[in-house]
Amino acid sequence: MISILIPTYNYNIVKLVTNLHGQCTEQPIDYEILVLDDYSSNKEIKNHNRIINNLDKCRYIESKENRGRTASREHLANEATYNWLLFLDADVMPKYEDFMNRFIENLNKAQLIFGGITYAETKPSADLMLRWKYGHSRESLTVLQRDKTPYLSINSGCFLIEKEPFVSVNKHLAFKSYGLDNLFKQLLEKREVSVLHIDNPVYHLGLEKNTVFIKKSLESVETTILLEKKGLIKSDLRPIQKTYLKSKKYGILPLFRKIITLFEKQLISNFNSKNPSLFLFDLYRLYYYDKLKRNA
Numbered sequence: 001m002i003s004i005l006i007p008t009y010n011y012n013i014v015k016l017v018t019n020l021h022g023q024c025t026e027q028p029i030d031y032e033i034l035v036l037d038d039y040s041s042n043k044e045i046k047n048h049n050r051i052i053n054n055l056d057k058c059r060y061i062e063s064k065e066n067r068g069r070t071a072s073r074e075h076l077a078n079e080a081t082y083n084w085l086l087f088l089d090a091d092v093m094p095k096y097e098d099f100m101n102r103f104i105e106n107l108n109k110a111q112l113i114f115g116g117i118t119y120a121e122t123k124p125s126a127d128l129m130l131r132w133k134y135g136h137s138r139e140s141l142t143v144l145q146r147d148k149t150p151y152l153s154i155n156s157g158c159f160l161i162e163k164e165p166f167v168s169v170n171k172h173l174a175f176k177s178y179g180l181d182n183l184f185k186q187l188l189e190k191r192e193v194s195v196l197h198i199d200n201p202v203y204h205l206g207l208e209k210n211t212v213f214i215k216k217s218l219e220s221v222e223t224t225i226l227l228e229k230k231g232l233i234k235s236d237l238r239p240i241q242k243t244y245l246k247s248k249k250y251g252i253l254p255l256f257r258k259i260i261t262l263f264e265k266q267l268i269s270n271f272n273s274k275n276p277s278l279f280l281f282d283l284y285r286l287y288y289y290d291k292l293k294r295n296a
Contacts, residue, residue, distance in 0.1 A: 002104070002160075003080035004033040007072035008090035010042045011206070013049050016093055021055050023100040033058040036076050039066040068176040077167055085166055089157045091206025092117075102200040103160050111193045113160040114153070115200025116141065124207060130276045131213040135204055137278055146197040151189040156181050158202045165193045172232075179220030186233050210272045217281075218288050225292045240282070240289050253290055260287040 004020055006013060013035055024031045033052075037060065040046050052060040061079065063072070077085055084107065095118060096102065106113050119135045139155055146153035169187040173180050188195070208216065221240065227233040228241075236242050247253050260267070260283060267284050270277055 001030040001082050001107075002032075002084045002086055002100075003076075003082045004031065004086045004088065005073065005076035005080060006033070006035045006088050006090055007038055007069050007076065008035055008040070008049070009038045009066070010040045010045055011090040012045055013090050014051055016088070016090065017052050017055065017058060019094060020088075020100065021058060023094075023097070024057075027100060027104060029104060030082065031057060032081055034061060034076055034079055035059070036061045036072045036079075037063060038068070038072050039063045070170065070173045070175070070180060074167075074170055077163060077170065080163065083163050084160060085163055086160045087156070087158065088202065089204075089206075092157050092202035092204055095201045095203055099200060099202075102198060106196060106198055110196035111162045111165050112154070112188065113196045113198060114146070114155070115158060115160075115198050115202070116143070116146065117155045117157055117204055118201040119204055126272070126274045127209050128207045129274060130210040130271050130281070131207045133276060134213070134278060134281070135207075139204070140201075143197045143199050150195045150197060151185045153197065154181075154185055154188070154195065156184065157204060161193075165191065169193070175223070175226075177219070177223045177226065178216050179223035182224065182238055183227055183233055186237060210276070214268075214271060217285060221285055221289050222292065224289070225296060229296065240286055243282075243286055244289055244293070247286070247290075256283075257287065257290065260284065 004024075006016070017033055017035060020033060024033070033055070035049065035052055035058075037046060037049065039062075046062070050060055052058050063075070067075075073087060086103065102115065103113060117135070118140045119132060123129065124132050141153060165188070169184060169191065172187055173183060224233070224238060224241070228235055236245060247256060267280055270280055271284075
């Protein structure tokens with residue numbers, strides 16, 4: 001019935017697997033839990049994660065090379081026994097004790113089922129605040145909010161999908177880049193994969209430090225440019241692209257560049273503060289997008 005598939009790298013996955021295993025044993029279903037370690041460098045974590053092999057219907061697979069999340073998911077899908085694939089990132093945890101049941105009772109209502117992403121209410125330290133605030137504001141959405149943009153609202157941190165549409169879409173993500181979610185979403189929509197949004201979120205626990213999140217966000221912008229060049233995504237798919245096109249149309253980009261250049265140091269300081277501004281962060285990413293477009 002369900003293959004639970006979790007790619008991991010240098011992350012203690014035992015608590016998540018134990019949680020899911022406990023829920024599955026309470027359900028009258030066929031299941032398996034497969035974890036693929038993407039050639040982790042931390043031997044202590046790998047040794048601890050091998051405990052998973054002692055759990056019934058669970059397997060800890062160790063890759064002999066680092067291939068990235070997309071290739072890891074493809075490997076897991078090929079290893080999977082069942083038609084329904086539940087993908088989870090290693091750094092998430094179900095919010096509800098009936099997490100698995102909420103998915104099971106919605107099987108066959110759509111080809112892809114997404115339960116949502118959420119974040120702890122307690123504010124983290126300042127060096128993690130940007131990622132936490134971004135997650136709360138942009139990713140932690142209700143079912144009604146997600147239904148307005150059913151494909152764009154999908155977060156690949158946790159989703160349930162039938163094997164055939166996943167394999168057909170994932171094979172086109174042959175890049176080892178950060179920010180491929182947008183291509184994944186567009187391909188799902190292009191292939192008219194049916195989507196159902198439900199209330200069944202996972203907590204995203206692995207907050208990146210501000211410096212790491214800024215770097216990854218800019219890498220995501222670079223990936224957007226790359227996908228545009230290859231004609232793989234529309235030029236107005238993401239909000240940043242739409243804002244750029246409007247700014248270009250009204251001729252405000254030259255002035256915008258001067259202002260951001262003048263205050264760039266202050267912006268970086270804000271992003272690392274206790275109260276970072278997501279509005280300013282959006283402007284900074286737009287500035288970087290515009291810079292890449294001019295150099296393309």
